[in-house]
Amino acid sequence: MIRIAYFKPINWVGFNFCKYHPDAVEVFRKLPNSDRLFYEIKPNCYVSFKVWCVNGQYFEKIISLLKNVPDIELEFVISELCQIPELFQPLNLTFYERGS
Secondary structure, eight states: OEEEEEEGGGTEEEEEESSOOHHHHHHHHTSOGGGEEEEEEOSSSSOOEEEEEEEGGGHHHHHHHHHTSTTOOEEEEOSOTTOOOTTTGGGOOOOOOOOO
16 A cells, blocks of 8 residues: 655655555656655654655656556545645545544
């Protein structure tokens, strides 16, 4: 599973890997260094979040390539159901409110 979030103020997209997938990582490594960033957050010794951030101009290309990688599930994350980012709108996604 890869969770995807859009950071509108900077026009970048974050891809949070729930599990390492080497083929998916290669998709990101092919982008220019100036348009990608890998970040790992370790809030404690039990949990870590691995996030690839990319320039929004590569969003459609990345999504297309990730859809062709076997065993990858994409989940798009938004803060409010009534405010779907423009970047996600062409994908015709259906969003559901998540329980807390």
